[in-house]
Amino acid sequence: MRLKLITFLIFIFINSPNLYTQTSLDIVRASNHYTKAISAYKSSSYKTALIHLKNAETNLKGKTNKDLEYLKIMTFYKLKNYKKAYGLIQVYFEKGYPKNRIQYFKNIESYRKKYNISYDKMLTNIFIELEDKYGIVTNTSIEEVISAIIKRISAKKKNLSDIIKYNTYEEVKISSRKYTPVDTYNNKRRSTWTKKYGTHKNTYWFNRRISTDNKIKFICNNNSWYKKFVFSKKTYLNTRYYEYDYIIKNSSTYISYNQIKLKRTKNWYNNSSGRSSYNEMKKMVYDDLKSKYNNKKFLKNSDYGKFKISFTETEKLILQQQGNMEKLKVALRKKLLL
Structure with a gap:
């Protein structure tokens, strides 16, 4: 039993740097994918935007930021995946993101700066509609x-x-x-x-x-x-x-x-x-x-x-x-x- 515990701790120790730390190149890669996600989102290629956002998350290795989370919420919203969008918006407004999990992008212009918008204001404007649609989707079966x-x-x-x-x-x-x-x-x-x-x-x-x-x-x-x-x-x-x-x-x-x-x-x-x-x-x-x-x-x-x-x-x-x-x-x- 003790040997198994030691083996498990060694495994966590070895893999932790890959999950929670990133090199400068990782951040550059994540920033690049985020920029591509913005372009795909603006051209209504929402599925492509999600792919780039996922690649950005992979390179951030467990960390995130409001730029990424806002665009992810809006992309799921545009794809009419109200369950996913509502779950993410709850985290955005209620739980937030711990400081030790924050990693900002580098050398790029964020969606907020590029289009001069307030994330909080935009998400507040869609919140009631999103909540209503989430309720309908959750409580209505496709069979009915x-x-x-x-x-x-x-x-x-x-x-x-x-x-x-x-x-x-x-x-x-x-x-x-x-x-x-x-x-x-x-x-x-x-x-x-x-x-x-x-x-x-x-x-x-x-x-x-x-x-x-x-x-x-x-x-x-x-x-x-x-x-x-x-x-x-x-x-x-x-x-x-x-x-x-x-x-x-x-x-x-x-x-x-x-x-x-x-x-x-x-x-x-x-x-x-x-x-x-x-x-x-x-x-x-x-x-x-x-x-x-x-x-x-x-x-x-x-x-x-x-x-x-x-x-x-x-x-x-x-x-x-x-x-x-x-x-x-x-x-x-x-x-x-x-």
Whole structure:
């Protein structure tokens, strides 16, 4: 037991100079890092400022000063780490720093002198706000915040199939030009051929069908062609303004060329060979229908279940703490809300 105590005392004796004394070069290094911390802080690079402040502390070897402590408090405050900032400001005003732990920087201009400010005045100005935020952060759990946010989102969220049914018509009636080639054989001996189309209308009735993958088809009663809509969900967690956006949109619409079926007639002619191809006629129908009838004919509304959830000030405060926003994202993904 006595041998262990002697060994421990020797260890403390050997390491004490490294912890509590520093050479002139150590102070120079610490001063340099402090100057870099000031520059990083002023350019809003707060994480970089903390790195330099930590390096300054390492070179001061257990000692400190108000220049370093003030900048450290303000950096944590700007990073919204209110727990750390409040703990440091308590030490600053209540406990202070013993004389045997004070080591000032050398050959540099302090933040106080450079910007002509009073540390005590600046920290007093933010103290009440910092204390309030520290209290909220300490007494509010991230789990409670996440649960409340998910509950509000779920209350507004609607089933995708229901949204499609509400925003689309069950039955659609349209009219299109009837392609009836007319033989205008004017002079058979000179082999002159021309082509004309009739101008009267055909009426088409389309019925809505919704598939299990939330795709909707308006299928024509005579199976000539159909128009297909694909509805999709888009969710977005805005980490700048602290809000959640939920949008259902019609992501792709098209007429299927392959579904067009035409009745063959004997009067399909063209100017060259004397007979128009089936595919040529099919393309004419497709192009005409595509150009004449857009999506609006089939949809009731343009806004499909869009909503936005804004977070409360308390929720923002908790989510600003390190790692909490990522926890919310994970929870939303598990609920298929992101």
